[in-house]
Amino acid sequence: MSSSAISQQISIKQMYLCEKLLIGPKLLTAVSSGVFAALFGAFRDKENTPAMTLRHVMYTVLRTMSNQLSVAQMQYLGPPTDDAYAKFCNAKGLTPSSEMLEDGTSAHWIGSSSSEKLIINFHGGGYILGAPVQSFEFLWQVKETLAKQGKDVSILFLSYDLAPVAQYPRQLQQAISLLSHTINTLKKRPSNIILTGDSAGGNLALAVLSHLSHPHNSETVRIPPLQLEEKLRGVQLTSPWVSFDTTTRSYIYNARKDTLSPISVQRWSKCFIGDSKPDFYNEPLSAPVSWWENIMAEEVLISASKDEVFVDGIVAFGDKLKSIKREAMVITTEREPHNPPLLDLIMGNKEDGETAKLIKAWLNSKF
Template identity: 40%
Template structure:
């Protein structure tokens, strides 16, 4: 809180060294201070489970909850009509430590409504994966594959009618799913696709666990969090604080371009979005380059977008903050998804 009070006075003098608006600059300073001071037990105490948040969100939004319970006990929650022609399977962010929040669900509900308004009969299915430290990698990847196996093999849904998406750690998980389908991870059950997924969108994907790169310095006062909390979360997710604990599935930026060539057999089109002001942007840009060379070189269609003066998953933060007007980053992602469904 003290950081936010100080920022109230210093923010007008930050210029482009700070966030894109006075409100965000002060709010981000407060978020950095709070997130960096908490331990895992405190994060768990302060944040209800995804399924509990979903029940309350459904009540507040006026729709009846509709949940899939998989054989493992893992749940996935529908936002919209589960019988819709098109399904967005979504993996939420939060460093693999935080459950999904109501802002993320509102963002997804708005995206679903925008798709329907554009004539695309669409619903969203949100995976309530088990968070760390209770569950470590590759548990979340196993649960994601279990959900897709249920949709494709049990419900007989056509992958061509399924779009995959995720923000931050959920973007990491989405990439892990694509990697596993192209190069099966021996620690995770396999899934053979009858056809390719049509599209995938990645919002500020957490592709690198390296917090000692230049964007963590240049964007230190522009983003909502910093390296302290990311090091805590990645160690909880991997079960190790070693800088070499990640692999191609959990830390995608470490994979060479050739590794992504096989993903062209899994999905047709991929959008990768990043904010120019986020601390993760250097890792995202490196992943963009390798993915475009590998996946794109093998015939996949890649769209990359970096929005100036935008922080980590800016469009979701805008929804959480109560902004009524959709910003440029929000429009880029939403329009891309609408056009691919």
């Protein structure tokens, strides 16, 4: 069993019976909010809500759930990343294949471990949730898109430990260990590796870049410096979590357009940080422009959705990065929420949205 699954199990075992019993009523509250949104959807303010009624209802339910449920309750309901990977492999008829590091960290393969070109992915979920099956499905689609262009690219999917049992900077330690293992043990060249991350995974990818240029001096866990002989091929970030500030204007004007809310974001950030303080590694927007001058990636793509609460922070961070790295791109899409490729798959959408198309096209152009 991986350390990620163990961290989730510990959190669930610490729940009181009353906390488990309250899950039902809280889910009922979320469903009721969706029913109310559906009944009165025709009369809503369409300027400040999703254009489609179905999305308006779904986003309302998801916001209410994340506001109502505690972190432990959400972990009780959500499967561990390892279980989601096993389910994904079973559905695709694939044989599961994973890397297990010395400290119990696991990373799962989508594709062959012999591929020279590689995507290392860090999943989202506020550092408190495991990756759902849809996270693996989207990366499978990415791999298939590249394969159709004659490109053999595999994905290595980090299963990091979950907060609050594992808090910052444990996840950074795991990500650096995996990157080191990939380069030094699996013998993959940095110039053939692209890091990808959505939401909290984007936060983690940026922390990795920070550590490569400015080795983290943690007082709680040891994170060895990792010196690369060449830059990574690139970094692709979807709706990255770059700031813990929930008072920006986008939290106000996108309050009913997105699936996230200040309540849930504040709760998750406290679980992730614990007794530590925000710094340049866990809150990349707070770092000065000079911090990013020696970024160890050839190119960077950052995507944000104009309807998500994170957008102001992401654009501000992107402006900093672009000011010293001309190879950085920041693209904002229309009428999409936080982390659109994942949400579209969860909602059962068959066609790619604007962000999904952008990601696939960019990755195809870089390999």
